[in-house]
Amino acid sequence: MALPRYAIGLDVGGTKIAAGVTDAHGEVIAKITPRPCPASEQDAVLTAVLDVIEELRDPYGTAGGVGAIGVGAAGLVDWPQGRIRTAPNSGYRDVPLRALLQDATGLPTVVDNDANTACWAEYRLGHRAPYMAFLTVGTGVGGGVVLADRLFRGSSGIGTEIGHMVVDPYGSQRCGCGTVGCLEALASGTALGRYGGAAAALDPGGTLATLAGGASHVTGETVSAAALQGDPTALAQLERLGHWLGIGIATLVNLFDLQLIVLGGGAAQAGDPLLKPVRASFEHFVTARAHRELPDIVPARLATDAGWMGAALLALEAQGG
């Protein structure tokens, strides 16, 4: 059988589905406008995913065309089985998504964690190093790690839960996973919005509250927007976020001995007002900093397409493409 030329990639998150078709070089052949993902019904999610696949497959499904499917899914995903053990913000559990999609489409399929697939897209098409970590800072904090030029998955596929490194176990912030002190509870876009909302409540006439239409409406995006305008209150919140991210990155580098850190996700688009405190905190907390080459910490090159593109690339590679 000839190697497939194209793969469909899907990024199935807690709230939306992004998808497209790419070749092995990352050339985008087609993509859909991201659409809402049914949040909690397993059957509804599967139907929505199959709808997207059919839509993208039809025009490119001729011989030599789409020959594989890759899915990046939020949650703990067994590799290579492609079974979703549990997913945040959803009601489904133990979904053998890979098997379900293969049965329904007849196409070879891979299913991996969405941060893993985004990491792989960045490695393949954006910034790369043989040993690197990719962190996505959005609603939560996710990530992937490349070791010796291969995506690292641990013993079962559920490793690199970067957002759940325990960085403040005696703090007061509970993570969505139920534990106190996870990195995600302190360094996500959600946390940034919380920091901004608290600051705005103390300054109801300030830039943050004004931009958001009230302190209670401040989100991570509001803080990033206000920071772009030079608002010192917003900049202080990015500094706080960066401080925690730097702590998490220090532990990652202490453990994995990495050459490069790539920051993606919405919050990372704040640029230097976030990256500078991240770097300062990292350099403060990494051990033996005088005796190591410090890895660069850079913003991701790929934006919101990374999740589905990485999944498609993994699907093609699994077919030898």
Place this chain on the structure above:
Amino acid sequence: MALPRYAIGLDVGGTKIAAGVTDAHGEVIAKITPRPCPASEQDAVLTAVLDVIEELRDPYGTAGGVGAIGVGAAGLVDWPQGRIRTAPNSGYRDVPLRALLQDATGLPTVVDNDANTACWAEYRLGHRAPYMAFLTVGTGVGGGVVLADRLFRGSSGIGTEIGHMVVDPYGSQRCGCGTVGCLEALASGTALGRYGGAAAALDPGGTLATLAGGASHVTGETVSAAALQGDPTALAQLERLGHWLGIGIATLVNLFDLQLIVLGGGAAQAGDPLLKPVRASFEHFVTARAHRELPDIVPARLATDAGWMGAALLALEAQGG
């Protein structure tokens, strides 16, 4: 050339040198009584190491005998270069130990971090799993990680600095590395002695102070000994130590997706009074614990010989043995 039958292994720590001769199956052919290691003079350390090698090589140096040298050394060690970048409690820096030993002995040599070599001995001869971590809890907290049945070293050899995971960045305890909040500052045998000393100062007539001959003399060993006698104050300090170790292990498992955790080093010999709180804390802090198989946390099978034996095994494996 025939494969070497035996290798000399050395464990060169901050304060002592342990060494012996083993074959590829871990049979101990000879070993020395551990002797003090010159703490800060690079030339003196090298002389002491060469003395040990000559002593062990002579009786077993005949054809088919000792054909390789392995060293586990405290500090950051480049792999495979075997250059010691920096070592705790020592004055030497940038020592190309592997090259120096090969030149002086004519034997092929490997030099790795001492916790890595102890981890490898445990994997080869003690408890093992394809994905496992070994933590040694003594003066500091060191460790190694096995991934897919191979010792993981990161991009340059200085990974798995488990003792320097940042677990309490807003705490008050400074680590020997200069950073606040490292696991080692809170979960080493040294920390255990500090906890015990503070408790003993509040209870000068208690078991801890009595055993040690005064609160200021309490060490981690005192606490473990008092705990063996059932002293509730000592047991509480082991619980505190175990709490922090469990937090560090939770982060390790969240990141590396491990199947087994082995605890070695002096403090780990306390047994269940330490292991129970370690397990409880780990289960509390690991993310998504209801959706994963929890790895066993077990005491090391190998004791103080692990460091030199693992180094010798690595040396034999590097020669194809």
